[in-house]
Amino acid sequence: MKTTLNNAIVCSTDYNYAKYLNTLLTTLKRVNSNIEVFVRLVDFTVEQVNEMKLLYDCNFIIDDPNLSNERTLFKTKNFQELGSVYNIKNIKEIRKVLYSPRSFYTCHSRFKTINELLLKNYNVLSLDCDTIVLKNFDDIFNNITHDIYTVKNKDNDDIFSNEGFLLFKNTASNKELLKNINEYLFEKENYLNWDGDHIALHKFFNYNTQSIKLLDVKYKDKQHLDTSIMWSGDGKNKYEQKFASNLV
Secondary structure (H helix, E strand, C coil), rough: CCCCCCCCEEEEEHHHHHHHHHHHEEEECCCCCCCEEEEEEEEECCCHHHHHHHCCEEEEEEEECCCCCCCCCEEECCCCHHHCCCCCCCCCHHHHHECCHHHHHHHHHHHHHHHHHHHHCCEEEEEEECEEEECCHHHHCCCCCCCEEEEEECCCCCCCCCCCCCEECCHHHHHHHHHHHHHHHHHHCHHHHHCCHHHHHHHHHHCCCEEEEEEEEHEEEEECCCCCCEEEECCCCHHCCHHHHHCC
């Protein structure tokens, strides 16, 4: 297993989303990334865990909250997002924004992994498991001067609008931040709110003492330009053949 001491990339998935995990792990290998990878497997059976271990050389964290896989929760009710992001044209396509309690938990469970690894003295980069990596970015860990790094949004000034890329330096303030975020999300069951992580980041980030750096959009490009470092799975192209063809 390739490792660079005390730096980690983390993501979370349930079995329904495991095909996208292959996207991230395959493209990380393709660009010769040398960062240790931790994958949180949510509600996997023993057989499914063994399947993942045969396929991928990384660290697995087994998490069994035993949550429903029935699609009963809306990811968004925003009419603009329904059309422009999820490309929903009629009521028959509404399942694209219906997610299960397990899916909501899985998304937010990245903060459990971040917390666990900060306590083990790692610097931690959290990525969406459907991220496509185009270029090696290991050097981002070489000179971490800020508490948090994330990707700026071209459309607004919200510093936490791109939770799919969050790099946490190993600091006492970040350990306190993640402790508070995890209590908010999981002890109070706010993980059933899709925006719970966004709310918690704003609620507990200390604007007076903590620093944040916004990186260029090439680290989480939703337009899928060849000049970028990573592509985000968000957006209309996720549901088109053009996006899928670049996984091969």
